[in-house]
Amino acid sequence: MKSKTSDDGYGKPDMIAHFQRAPILEVINITKTFPNGRTVLNGISFQVLPEETFVILGGSGCGKSTLLNILIGVLEPTSGQVRIFGEDLRELRGIRLKAVHIRCGMLFQSGALIESLSLLGNVHLPLGEHYRNVDPEVLFETARLKLRMVGLEEHATKRPSGISGGMKKRVALARALALDPDLVFADEPTSGLDPVSTREIDEMFIRLTRRIGAAAVVVTHDIASFFRIAHRGVMLGGERDGELQGRVIMQGRPEDFRAAHHPIVRKFFGSESGSPSDNEAARYEA
Numbered sequence: 594m595k596s597k598t599s600d601d602g603y604g605k606p607d608m609i610a611h612f613q614r615a616p617i618l619e620v621i622n623i624t625k626t627f628p629n630g631r632t633v634l635n636g637i638s639f640q641v642l643p644e645e646t647f648v649i650l651g652g653s654g655c656g657k658s659t660l661l662n663i664l665i666g667v668l669e670p671t672s673g674q675v676r677i678f679g680e681d682l683r684e685l686r687g688i689r690l691k692a693v694h695i696r697c698g699m700l701f702q703s704g705a706l707i708e709s710l711s712l713l714g715n716v717h718l719p720l721g722e723h724y725r726n727v728d729p730e731v732l733f734e735t736a737r738l739k740l741r742m743v744g745l746e747e748h749a750t751k752r753p754s755g756i757s758g759g760m761k762k763r764v765a766l767a768r769a770l771a772l773d774p775d776l777v778f779a780d781e782p783t784s785g786l787d788p789v790s791t792r793e794i795d796e797m798f799i800r801l802t803r804r805i806g807a808a809a810v811v812v813t814h815d816i817a818s819f820f821r822i823a824h825r826g827v828m829l830g831g832e833r834d835g836e837l838q839g840r841v842i843m844q845g846r847p848e849d850f851r852a853a854h855h856p857i858v859r860k861f862f863g864s865e866s867g868s869p870s871d872n873e874a875a876r877y878e879a
Contacts, residue, residue: 620673639844641776646822650814715764783818
């Protein structure tokens with residue numbers, strides 16, 4: 594059983610105990626330049642702590658997706674280092690790499706569900722991949738429990754094409770949490786949803802990741818989601834931000850962003866649709 598920190602009324606860990614722990618993910622001076630000479634990330638550094646939800650924000654062209662691909666090992670940085678669970682990601686091979694994969698979950702923007710599999714089969718996929726020597730019935734029962742966690746057990750035999758967009762997001766979340774990971778990566782988890790469904794997915798994401806004690810790194814452009822789910826975040830400069838494109842403009846807690854005087858930060862938070870009112874933002878930061 595994973596240990597839990599004490600939390601406030603919204604499930605956020607006690608910050609004093611929280612910041613005394615070693616980081617679960619370290620991003621150290623990451624730069625990415627593509628073969629055409631275009632630099633999309635320039636000197637990105639931050640840390641993610643156990644049980645923390647850390648959000649990566651920024652406008653179009655800021656390099657959020659590129660950074661996420663580097664964090665999950667799909668792309669290599671031009672320079673800099675990613676340390677996950679205390680190990681250099683680029684040095685991991687074989688059994689050590691598999692051990693890290695088991696401790697991570699991935700929630701894709703599109704959901705990435707496999708149409709030829711039932712919802713239960715989709716959630717079972719990572720379990721079957723990593724625990725081939727375990728009784729299949731045990732693994733399928735675990736997958737059923739995960740579907741139950743997101744309220745979809747009764748739809749287990751359906752195919753992805755037979756459910757709504759919001760339900761697909763919930764199945765994808767169940768699959769991302771199938772291995773009870775220590776760290777979850779999420780790429781625009783509420784993309785394409787209406788405001789009501791967005792709030793439901795946010796609240797489910799908070800409840801379930803914090804129930805199992807998982808940290809999370811979430812890429813999003815949704816300001817309301819940021820205030821609902823984040824303990825801390827980092828904002829990267831976008832294509833309209835000149836020489837700050839692909840650089841860290843600011844990082845901190847939600848209340849730090851609300852109080853920021855940086856003109857790019859103020860413009861981003863003031864102009865993005867769905868930006869919460871001061872009262873709503875304060876509610877989620879309390």
